[in-house]
Amino acid sequence: MEPWFKPVADHAVLVCFSETHDEVAHTRVLALDKAIAANPPVGMIETVPALVNLLVRFNVTATDHVAVEAHVRNLLKHLMTEKSVGQVRQVQVCYEAPFAPDLDAVAAATGLTPDSVIAAHMAGCYDVLMYGFSPGYAYLSGIPQDIQIPRKPAAVRDVPAGSVIIAGPQCLVTTLTMPTGWSIIGRSPTPILTGDLARPFLFDVGDRVVFQRIDLATFERAQREVAHV
Numbered sequence: 001m002e003p004w005f006k007p008v009a010d011h012a013v014l015v016c017f018s019e020t021h022d023e024v025a026h027t028r029v030l031a032l033d034k035a036i037a038a039n040p041p042v043g044m045i046e047t048v049p050a051l052v053n054l055l056v057r058f059n060v061t062a063t064d065h066v067a068v069e070a071h072v073r074n075l076l077k078h079l080m081t082e083k084s085v086g087q088v089r090q091v092q093v094c095y096e097a098p099f100a101p102d103l104d105a106v107a108a109a110t111g112l113t114p115d116s117v118i119a120a121h122m123a124g125c126y127d128v129l130m131y132g133f134s135p136g137y138a139y140l141s142g143i144p145q146d147i148q149i150p151r152k153p154a155a156v157r158d159v160p161a162g163s164v165i166i167a168g169p170q171c172l173v174t175t176l177t178m179p180t181g182w183s184i185i186g187r188s189p190t191p192i193l194t195g196d197l198a199r200p201f202l203f204d205v206g207d208r209v210v211f212q213r214i215d216l217a218t219f220e221r222a223q224r225e226v227a228h229v
Contacts, residue, residue: 003028003076007065011045011057015072018052025052026129030206031081032072041071049205050130051139085127086207091173091190093122093164093211094219099187106166106183109149118213120144121164121185126171126209131201136175136192138203143169155179162187164211189214189222 006014015032018025033049036056043062048055058068095103095118107114126142143166151167156179159165163174165182172182175192192202203209214222 005069005072008055011060013056013058013065013068013072014053015056016053021051028079028081029054031079032075033205035075035079036072039075041068044068050132086204088208088210089203090210090212091164091188092214092219092222093186093188094214094216095186096216096219099163099219100185102183103185106147106149106185110147112146117147117185120147121166121171122211122213124171124211126211128203128205128207128209129170130205134174134176134178136201137172138192138201138209140171140209141169143171149183151181152183153181155181156184159184160187162189164188187219189219189226191226 001018003015003017006016008014017028029049029052032054033047036044036047036054041056041058041063043059045057045059048057056068056072058064094100095114100114103114103117106112107117110117112120121143124142124144126140129139129141131138147166148168149166158177159174159180161174161176163180163184164186165172165174165180165184167182173188173190173192174180190202194200194202
């Protein structure tokens with residue numbers, strides 16, 4: 001399917017590759033993001049990659065929708081779409097109580113033992129698809145088929161920051177205390193919000209995430225280390 005373009009207010013263009021999530025479309029999003037970074041249109045402010053589209057923001061005093069779209073269309077003619085993996089980022093996870101309140105429910109729903117759910121989760125190949133919903137909320141693909149379960153019927157309030165949550169084929173590490181309808185299977189002490197204005201989040205879109213299991217004592221030690229940074 002050929003990409004199509006949508007003007008967003010007076011300051012952005014949305015480049016769309018698909019109406020539903022698929023890997024080919026996302027690969028093209030990342031390829032275009034890389035191509036624009038290497039050869040940006042005049043007046044561009046930033047690009048924002050998502051699952052199947054890419055937002056290009058620009059300075060309205062320097063350019064307009066027509067010029068930006070023309071520049072992007074030219075880049076699309078020579079787009080290289082080989083899938084590439086970014087940096088590998090390691091995230092620690094404690095799957096022990098009280099940090100995994102939904103682990104038993106996931107095990108029951110999938111017919112696995114809790115340890116098998118943990119093993120399956122750690123075995124997944126997780127790629128950062130996009131950021132959304134809240135600051136630092138990186139949506140990760142790669143949940144193995146064996147532990148893919150739907151969202152809960154209703155959201156749970158006050159889910160702590162650092163919770164490792166899953167729903168369908170996706171995983172996420174929360175960064176704020178917020179409600180969620182995803183299943184909570186662990187908690188991570190790894191800081192996702194870096195505090196660095198130049199690089200506010202641990203991940204970039206396209207990075208690979210590897211989960212490392214830790215015990216409760218290691219989790220508590222890691223939290224103390226983060227608190228003293």
